[in-house]
Amino acid sequence: MSSVENCELYSDLISAYVDGELTDEDSARLQAHLNQCESCRALLSMMLSIHDTAPELEQEPPKELLSRVMSSVSAEKKNKSGGLSRFKFTIAAAVVALVVYAVGGPLDSLFPQTPEENANTSAVTESAASPANVSPSSLAPAQSATPSAKTADMAMYNSRSVSSDATAETELANLSEIPYDESFAFYIVLSSQDVLSLFNGYTADVISNTYYIPFDKLEREEILAKLDAASVNYALHEGDSSAYRALVIAKE
Amino acid sequence: MSKNESDLIRRAKDGDSSAFEELVLTHQTKVYNLTLRMTGNPEDALDLSQETFIRVYKALPLFKGQSAFSTWIYSIASNICLDFLRKQKKKKAVSISFSDLSREDDSAFELPDSRFDPEREYEKAELRDAIAAGLDTLSPEHREILILREINGLSYREICDALDLEEGTVKSRISRARLQLCNFLGNNSGKKASKERKGR
Numbered sequence: 001m002s003s004v005e006n007c008e009l010y011s012d013l014i015s016a017y018v019d020g021e022l023t024d025e026d027s028a029r030l031q032a033h034l035n036q037c038e039s040c041r042a043l044l045s046m047m048l049s050i051h052d053t054a055p056e057l058e059q060e061p062p063k064e065l066l067s068r069v070m071s072s073v074s075a076e077k078k079n080k081s082g083g084l085s086r087f088k089f090t091i092a093a094a095v096v097a098l099v100v101y102a103v104g105g106p107l108d109s110l111f112p113q114t115p116e117e118n119a120n121t122s123a124v125t126e127s128a129a130s131p132a133n134v135s136p137s138s139l140a141p142a143q144s145a146t147p148s149a150k151t152a153d154m155a156m157y158n159s160r161s162v163s164s165d166a167t168a169e170t171e172l173a174n175l176s177e178i179p180y181d182e183s184f185a186f187y188i189v190l191s192s193q194d195v196l197s198l199f200n201g202y203t204a205d206v207i208s209n210t211y212y213i214p215f216d217k218l219e220r221e222e223i224l225a226k227l228d229a230a231s232v233n234y235a236l237h238e239g240d241s242s243a244y245r246a247l248v249i250a251k252e
Numbered sequence: 253m254s255k256n257e258s259d260l261i262r263r264a265k266d267g268d269s270s271a272f273e274e275l276v277l278t279h280q281t282k283v284y285n286l287t288l289r290m291t292g293n294p295e296d297a298l299d300l301s302q303e304t305f306i307r308v309y310k311a312l313p314l315f316k317g318q319s320a321f322s323t324w325i326y327s328i329a330s331n332i333c334l335d336f337l338r339k340q341k342k343k344k345a346v347s348i349s350f351s352d353l354s355r356e357d358d359s360a361f362e363l364p365d366s367r368f369d370p371e372r373e374y375e376k377a378e379l380r381d382a383i384a385a386g387l388d389t390l391s392p393e394h395r396e397i398l399i400l401r402e403i404n405g406l407s408y409r410e411i412c413d414a415l416d417l418e419e420g421t422v423k424s425r426i427s428r429a430r431l432q433l434c435n436f437l438g439n440n441s442g443k444k445a446s447k448e449r450k451g452r
Contacts, residue, residue: 011427011431012424014427015423015426015427015430015431016423016427018430019401019426021423043434046434046437046438047430047434049379050383050434050437051402053376053379053380053383054383054398054402054403055402055403055405057285057289057380057383057384058281058285058403058404059284059285059288060281060284061283061284061285061298062284062294062298064298065276065280065284065298066273066280068298068302069276069301069302069305069306069309070269070272070273072302072305072306072309073269073272073305073306073309074269076306076309076310077267077269
């Protein structure tokens with residue numbers, strides 16, 4: 001029998017053989033090893049049994065899956081043409097919190113502002129908080145008038161995480177701690193509203209000055225390349241989620 | 253991607269709900285089985301499958317056909333499952349590492365008992381159940397890759413695209429996952445035999 005070290009090398013070949021992904025040369029090597037190794041012959045037999053049996057684990061999805069998906073799609077269509085969805089509202093709440101945070105917290109040090117700019121940012125904060133001024137303008141008053149539990153969570157987050165001696169980098173890292181159901185793969189904080197035109201062409205939900213962007217991994221690079229090419233001052237923060245979502249926050 | 257599927261995608265992008273419904277019908281079984289085996293719970297699987305298709309719908313305009321539509325959907329489903337498990341793990345506050353992929357490289361290599369023959373030790377249905385139970389014991393990354401390969405039948409290339417991994421990583425991860433599953437089946441068979449002896 002071969003040594004265990006030797007067998008470790010062959011387990012990858014056995015697995016690849018089971019999948020029909022072995023080159024002729026490797027097949028010959030494996031065959032020679034199997035002729036003298038009982039353990040690896042047994043391993044091959046087990047892996048083949050699993051390979052043959054596992055497809056039987058496949059189950060039919062419940063019938064309600066399709067109906068649930070299609071009613072959600074229909075609701076999504078209505079939301080796009082009309083009111084603001086609960087999810088969008090959640091993001092709007094996050095924007096309020098983040099913009100407030102950016103105004104009062106060390107994120108400011110990333111984008112030094114003039115007093116005039118500060119006044120603009122405050123206006124954005126207010127407009128996001130006020131249902132009458134939120135864009136898209138169709139936000140239903142009933143939705144916005146009731147503060148959500150998440151909004152309360154945000155307020156708590158703001159009050160505890162803004163500390164005067166922390167570095168901007170540390171505070172930016174704290175963004176990942178936002179108590180938020182739908183966390184993001186990354187956040188981009190932009191220094192100016194103007195650059196949002198760079199995101200034309202992406203399908204994104206636009207709420208006030210925040211873009212929620214579903215993207216694939218290639219597009220992440222595309223987005224950053226666009227920002228670099230336009231010499232935009234931005235801060236990138238890795239989020240907590242591995243899902244393909246980004247949140248772009250612009251500061252006016 | 254078939255011409256028919258490209259056509260359905262184009263129509264769904266233009267807002268045709270019936271075209272999107274066709275796409276869901278085509279892919280729902282694979283998505284559901286991935287979420288079912290990842291969560292081990294039909295209710296969670298239903299929720300995560302639904303979430304997958306909603307996200308597919310929202311992101312549809314961004315699909316440019318650089319990969320197969322099916323692998324694009326799997327990549328979204330996979331991310332949703334891993335996010336879900338990460339949140340579950342946070343809830344349970346388990347102290348062990350959730351995704352300790354470093355173990356892939358430095359774990360002690362152990363071959364299953366060579367006297368173990370699954371087809372001799374298990375009835376067909378038992379083997380199926382044992383494989384399902386064994387999958388639950390694997391790390392999420394190992395479980396996910398075996399589900400895609402063994403249950404959903406994806407090729408190495410398709411798995412590379414769905415999980416954004418190099419082919420070498422896919423090969424070795426599948427091999428490690430299988431080895432762990434074999435060890436589980438071997439150990440489980442030993443326990444089963446012992447129970448049977450005690451029952452006599």
